[in-house]
Amino acid sequence: MPDYPRILNAGDSALVVEFGDAVDADINQSVYDFTAALELDSTFGVGEIIPTYRSALVNFDPLVISHVDVESAISRAISRSSATDTDERQPLIFTLPVQYGGEGGPDLERVAEHNNVTPDEVVRIHTSGVYRVFMLGFLPGFPYLGGMDERIATPRLATPRISVPAGAVGIAESQTGVYPMESPGGWNLIGLTPVQFFDPNVSPPVPIQPGSFIRFESKTADEIEKIKTQITAGEYVIPADGPSA
Amino acid sequence: MTNSVLRIESPGLMSTIQDLGRFGYQRYGISTSGAGDRDSLRLGNLLLGNEFGDAAVEITFGGFAAGFTATTAFVISGADLNPTLNGTPVALNTIYLAAKDDHIAMSAPNTGFRSYMHLPGGVDCDEVLGSYSTYRPARIGGIDGRALRVGDELSALEPGRDVPSGVTLNFPASESIQSPQSVRVVMGPQDDHFTAAGVQTLLGEVFTVTDRSSRQGVRLDGPDIEAVNDSYDIVSDAVVTGSIQIPGDRKPIILMSDRQTTGGYPKIAVIATVDLPLIAQSAPGAQIQFTAIDREEAVALLRKRESLITSATLISSDVREFELLVDSDLHRVHAPLLAGEQSMERFQIELDGIRHTVAIEDIE
Numbered sequence: 100m101p102d103y104p105r106i107l108n109a110g111d112s113a114l115v116v117e118f119g120d121a122v123d124a125d126i127n128q129s130v131y132d133f134t135a136a137l138e139l140d141s142t143f144g145v146g147e148i149i150p151t152y153r154s155a156l157v158n159f160d161p162l163v164i165s166h167v168d169v170e171s172a173i174s175r176a177i178s179r180s181s182a183t184d185t186d187e188r189q190p191l192i193f194t195l196p197v198q199y200g201g202e203g204g205p206d207l208e209r210v211a212e213h214n215n216v217t218p219d220e221v222v223r224i225h226t227s228g229v230y231r232v233f234m235l236g237f238l239p240g241f242p243y244l245g246g247m248d249e250r251i252a253t254p255r256l257a258t259p260r261i262s263v264p265a266g267a268v269g270i271a272e273s274q275t276g277v278y279p280m281e282s283p284g285g286w287n288l289i290g291l292t293p294v295q296f297f298d299p300n301v302s303p304p305v306p307i308q309p310g311s312f313i314r315f316e317s318k319t320a321d322e323i324e325k326i327k328t329q330i331t332a333g334e335y336v337i338p339a340d341g342p343s344a
Numbered sequence: 345m346t347n348s349v350l351r352i353e354s355p356g357l358m359s360t361i362q363d364l365g366r367f368g369y370q371r372y373g374i375s376t377s378g379a380g381d382r383d384s385l386r387l388g389n390l391l392l393g394n395e396f397g398d399a400a401v402e403i404t405f406g407g408f409a410a411g412f413t414a415t416t417a418f419v420i421s422g423a424d425l426n427p428t429l430n431g432t433p434v435a436l437n438t439i440y441l442a443a444k445d446d447h448i449a450m451s452a453p454n455t456g457f458r459s460y461m462h463l464p465g466g467v468d469c470d471e472v473l474g475s476y477s478t479y480r481p482a483r484i485g486g487i488d489g490r491a492l493r494v495g496d497e498l499s500a501l502e503p504g505r506d507v508p509s510g511v512t513l514n515f516p517a518s519e520s521i522q523s524p525q526s527v528r529v530v531m532g533p534q535d536d537h538f539t540a541a542g543v544q545t546l547l548g549e550v551f552t553v554t555d556r557s558s559r560q561g562v563r564l565d566g567p568d569i570e571a572v573n574d575s576y577d578i579v580s581d582a583v584v585t586g587s588i589q590i591p592g593d594r595k596p597i598i599l600m601s602d603r604q605t606t607g608g609y610p611k612i613a614v615i616a617t618v619d620l621p622l623i624a625q626s627a628p629g630a631q632i633q634f635t636a637i638d639r640e641e642a643v644a645l646l647r648k649r650e651s652l653i654t655s656a657t658l659i660s661s662d663v664r665e666f667e668l669l670v671d672s673d674l675h676r677v678h679a680p681l682l683a684g685e686q687s688m689e690r691f692q693i694e695l696d697g698i699r700h701t702v703a704i705e706d707i708e
Contacts, residue, residue, distance in 0.1 A: 107532050107533035107534075108530055108531070108532040108533060108614075108639055109532065109533045109583075109584050109587070109611075109614055110530050110584050110586055110587070110614030110615070110616070110617065110639075110642070111530055111614075111616055111617050111639050111642035111643050111646060112584070112617055112646075113584045113614075115533045115581065115582075117581075120578075120579060121579060122579055146367065147367055147368055147370055147371070148371070149370045149371050149582035149605060149606075150371060150582075151580060151581045151582050151606055152579050152580055152581065153579050153581065154581045154582070155582075156581065156582035156583075156584070158584070161639075161643040161646065162643070162646065162647055162650060166639055166640075166643075234371075234580070234606065235371060235372050235373040236373045236580070236604060236605050236606035237373060237604060237606070238373055238481065238482070239369075239372060239373045239374045239482045240372060240373055241373055243580075279373075280482065280483070297372075297482070299472045299473055299482070299484045300472075302473065303369070303372060304369060304372055304374065304473060305372040305373070309371055309372075
């Protein structure tokens, strides 16, 4: 087993800083603590940092800053971030309004039947979880969420849908997620959120930060309509609070 | 579009609008996109007096045809797709002035795979998150985030701007793609997922570009690359353009500008940045042989290339010498004549690295 964290070459203009080799909340938290520490350093020539499940990719311009200097900045950030008191972290929890079942959740019954529970029980279990956003990828704003209850795990559809709408909330095996944009897909769709996960006309274009948390809240059709009106008027902000709230 | 200069009659295999890419949003799952051959894009722009990163039409493999709807200058850079203007061959990296109803066409490549068509000031289109680049998976940039279609009308951002006439660049002509083409790589980040024999296969054998290649990835055919414990999965991590990933079919895929931001296959090596244009210009059937270099050598090669590009200057067949008195300092400058529709002669004069356009009424 290699010693973590370790720094690897990713070509001539990037380094990868690995904190482990597993999908694990502590490893993932180290990645985001490190990313925040390195961003605070604002070393000239260091560009985009891309945090993922268990590593962070650090892009830089090797004609402006040398590999050795970037490695020093990385080592400083590792020391500073590992010294951070875990109690001081205040990761955000975003609460996403979802209308479960009906037209927007055509597979809610299927998920219920597969797990021998009622559709209401599926909603109760799904809304009781707090899901870590391990990373964003695959599509703009697509959240890789962890921590779904195995009691509602359901295999993917045998035949993927040609078109899944933006905002569709789905389950695939023991993962849950939200489609940020209309695309083909084979996940079981249990509901629909009106929240836009990807809007290229605003910055940042994705409202959910990787490294934060998401929980889902069941809303009635009337409540969803009100939220949609607020979104159209540009007055909607996704409710977010700290872990103790 | 009202001020269009070009109407697409045939987009060919695929044409998209690309600049140097969209940076800063990869953590949100938004890829960089951008021209496959950054060097050709920059040199073509430099020649036309554009900014390095102005957007151009990236034309893949020929089959492209378009009609001019207004007078404009243009430059073709990159692959030689046998371009013609009204049936007459067009030279690469040369400024042309097209008139309304002129017609440009490109057929199959003579050499290379991707050509760039530059317009004054760059192509005017959707700027999204700081870039004009088309990123089709997210349907952003370019024209409605999609490839160009028959009937699309393109505008230039500075359609009437003066451009130098009869100029070329003092830049070494790009070498044509060799067969096999030697391409340099830096090993890692996951070369330890492969056996010594697997690494030897990557570096010792010849691979062929397949037709299942796109702006997202160049898929290669060749001998199997062996992983330790036959494991071709990793916990997904972020990738860079030029990453060589080896999925379960054991054949390399080189990730290109429209790649996803993360991937779940081990990456045995990464193409040296200086050689990325060679990959972008490798058509299906092209043969590639990889050579490993260390990162310091890759940076030295990149530094040399970048210095050639940033120091490239225009050479004009119609250049005049001027003596200018600036703050009581005498400057002797060589300035190329600009082509345009103005009655006065205009010259491009460079002083302290800043380019000025100067109109001259009388020359003694």
